[in-house]
Amino acid sequence: MSTETLFEKAELRNSSVKAWKEQGKKIIGTVCCHVPEEILHAAGAMPYRLRATGVTDLSEGDTWMSTFTCSYARGTLQYLIDGTFDFMDGVISSDGCLMAGRIFDNWKYVDGNAEKKEFYLKQIAAPRMNNENAVRYYRDYLDQMRTELGAYMGVEITDEKIRASVALYNETRRLIRALYDLSKSDAPVVSGTERLKLILAASSMPKEEYNEMLKDFLARAGSRAPIKNYRARIMLVGSALDDPEYIKVIEDKGGLVVTDALCFGTRYLWEPVELEGGDVLTSIAASYLKRPVCPRMVDLHDEFGDLIVNFCQDFKVDGIIYERVKYCEIWGGEGLYFGEHKGMKEADVPLILLEREEIMTNIGQLAVRAEAFIEMIEK
């Protein structure tokens, strides 16, 4: 299996999507990281994380959401409306952030989608705190989703099926961590641009197939040419970043992106779901809620900072690029927490804030700022 085949899966309408649909099977789009894909998988659907990669026209997104909103969210809505995602059989969203929630809300009102019975629409609520009470509340929503999705798919989503899906997904998580491990070395064999493509692939194809392909990729990674000619090791943190081109601009200037704390990155599938003996949905709810996945969780800012510090050490990071989509407020204030975090203050890793939009109209400016930062931190 060639490496190109795996990279092709990062395309929005990749060959796995086509093959899946040809088998008459269903694809359900997900918004945000708080929709446990395991449950969709257990139902026999292919979960596909909606995104805006490569969007060049935001006219529909602008019309529905106005221009005072996150362009990643607008771009995702754009793709839903303009038919790029016409292979979706449904969308499940959580209230990840209010912009993501509005992707779902607006989509329902486009062409009366809410009334189309053949299209599955569900929005679950995900708490913003991590405690026992919150786990219980979240679990009940997952249960509701299990029942309703099962009815739509015409299957019973049993505990056994969910356990099997969790095992499969935990294997994906293990493999993704192994992929990132490759970048801990002084001469990594994978660039940040390539790695983002591999994560996008994970979010856009069946995990059985992905696991096999990634395993194969990892087994052959040793024969890839090591990257030695970089000037600095970069960590990316911030808003949803689904565009490999953005990373490429940074890497072209010599900043090798070795790790990240991005929801299309380590924050997508990383911490395993821990299945304890008891109720399977409670285990999923507890595992999902305790992840420092994005600043939407109001009581996990410290954990998020800890994660960044640990990654900086493990990946020998020289500098952090904190990229923020304009109008993304969830990430808009995280600088406050970085400034207060004890570990981050002690580690004192240089950090630069870059505002961006989903459509990269200003590549030149990004290149200039990234280069200036790299110059500052290179050793």
Next chain:
Amino acid sequence: MSNLIGTISRQVDSVIEHAKEKYADQMWMFDVQKASWDAVYHAHDEGKRLIYVGACAPVELIYAFDCVPFVLDMIPTRLASTPEVAARYIDLAEKYIAPTMCGIDKVDIGAILSGDMPDKPDAFIYSTVPCDNSRVAYPFICDRLGCPSYCIDVPFRKNEMGFDYMARQYKEIIVFLEKLTGKKLDWDKFQEIMTISNQTNDLMNKIADLRRITPCPLPGRLLVLNEMIPGMVGHPAMLSYLEAQYAIGQDAVAKGLGAVKEEKYRVSWLQNMLWSNVGILDWMERKFGAVLVMDAFGYQRGHVFRDIDDLDTICVDFAKKGLALPMIHGASGPVEDYIDLVENTMGDYNVSVSMFIGHVGCKHTWAAAKIITDMIQEKFGLPTLYLDVDAVDGRYKKTDEIRALITEYMETIEENK
């Protein structure tokens, strides 16, 4: 400026001094403001615990523990009328956070960062609503304050699951307050306060009903003042304020009088209040006979405590009350909540002019604006004026510009009559 609360409290005093002569019959409007700011300013002098609160905090419970609640967002909405002061805090906050964030949270953060807030509060009870902006601001403020705190995770949906989820948290807050104060909840006092709270909500609903009448007997400006209700519900001063307002409204109705001599238009604003330029409401009334009869921010249909003897019911009612608060009732959940809110406003108040005076910081309401205004067009046959403003930062758009845009719109409406 040190001691921001003291400064505001003194400002209120001097406004009252001035008003005493000029508006002697309107002192009820000023008294409630004085009661509110003085209570906060003097809390510690009077040996009371001061508790900063965010949305959904159980104000009646706080009063029952003999503590003084202070809604932190009162600072930005108050300072918005003095742009140079608000700007100081906004500019400070923008050094650390995205300038696109909501001005309410920017002022809150700026005020905390500036060190201008007086004594440290004894506790902070906040929540995860209304929006992403507050979710950034409040936990940070909590960290900075370094006082005991409780954060209520407010559910996305207003349904039984959500009420139960919140009710469990309100029970924890009782324990939190008992620990903080070292006292058990005084049920007699709590019931007394809940009774006042119910009377307050009842009056609020009655006043809202008066506003349905044509001509609307009460001016738009009172909607702004009424925003103080949730933060003081259960306090006798708030009850007195609403009693006076209701009496005046009833009197006007009896005499067939409206807030303006000739009511030509019944206006609704679909998003936030324009705190940075509340005078626009008076100007619309004078210039066009256009009265803001109800707005989607101030629309309050308060839930009451159904059974003040039963803790389980009380906690569920706290949840329902919290979820019915401005910003949370329409904008913090699924868009259907917002649609229902606006549909009720448009229908119940016989609105003839629809305006989306859109605070730029409030992105999630902007992101629903088309759905909302399409519904208004379809169900009520009304077009909507879209106007981007900053509800807190007066520098965003000058008064003249706002007036010109509204004038242009009103002229089109007049032409098409």
